[in-house]
Amino acid sequence: xxxxxxxxxxxxxxxxxxxxxxxxxxxxxxxxxxxxxxxxxxxxxxxxxxxxxxxxxxxxxxxxxxxxxxxxxxxxxxxxxxxxxxxxxxxxxxxxxxxxxxxxxxxxxxxxxxxxxx
Numbered sequence: 743x744x745x746x747x748x749x750x751x752x753x754x755x756x757x758x759x760x761x762x763x764x765x766x767x768x769x770x771x772x773x774x775x776x777x778x779x780x781x782x783x784x785x786x787x788x789x790x791x792x793x794x795x796x797x798x799x800x801x802x803x804x805x806x807x808x809x810x811x812x813x814x815x816x817x818x819x820x821x822x823x824x825x826x827x828x829x830x831x832x833x834x835x836x837x838x839x840x841x842x843x844x845x846x847x848x849x850x851x852x853x854x855x856x857x858x859x860x
Contacts, residue, residue, distance in 0.1 A: 743850055743854065744854070745851070745854050745858075748847055748850050748851045748854060749803060751843075751847045751850075752799050752802065752803060752844065752847045752848070752851075753799075753803065755799065755840060755843045755844050755847060756796050756799040756800060756803075757771070758840055759792045759793075759795050759796035759799070759840050759844075760772065760792075760793075760796045762788075762789065762792040762836060762837060762840065763775045763781070763784075763789045763792050763793045763796070764778065764781045764784070765778065765780035765781045765783070765784060767780065768780060768781050774793070775789065775793065788827075788830075788833075788834045788837050791823055791826065791827060791837065791841075792837055792840065794823065795820060795823055795840070795841055795844060798816065798819055798820060799844060801816075802816045802848070808851075808855060809855060810852060810855050810856060813848065813851050813852045813855055814852060816848055817845065817848040817849065817852060820841060820844050820845050820848055821845055823841055824838070824841040824842060824844075824845050827841055
């Protein structure tokens, strides 16, 4: 799998996390949901975690000098969020799946970087 495919997968997962944070009819996914009346009603710890994960992916995708240490740092943060949500996966199955997908893509990214540097 190439880096382009991995970035596309991360971008898709990021969009799904952003949708998770907002009301289904909201068009402003890149704005904080607390600024939108309909989205405010949906806010909770789970949406805060999804928002943070989406912002995290945004930062990862903007990294200009990607290397194993940077990728590991991002993976560690996502896995920490995943560990928290795993304890409540029955209550938040979609969020758990999205974070698990993010972790999977980031592990592939690390592997791709490793093989590229060999």
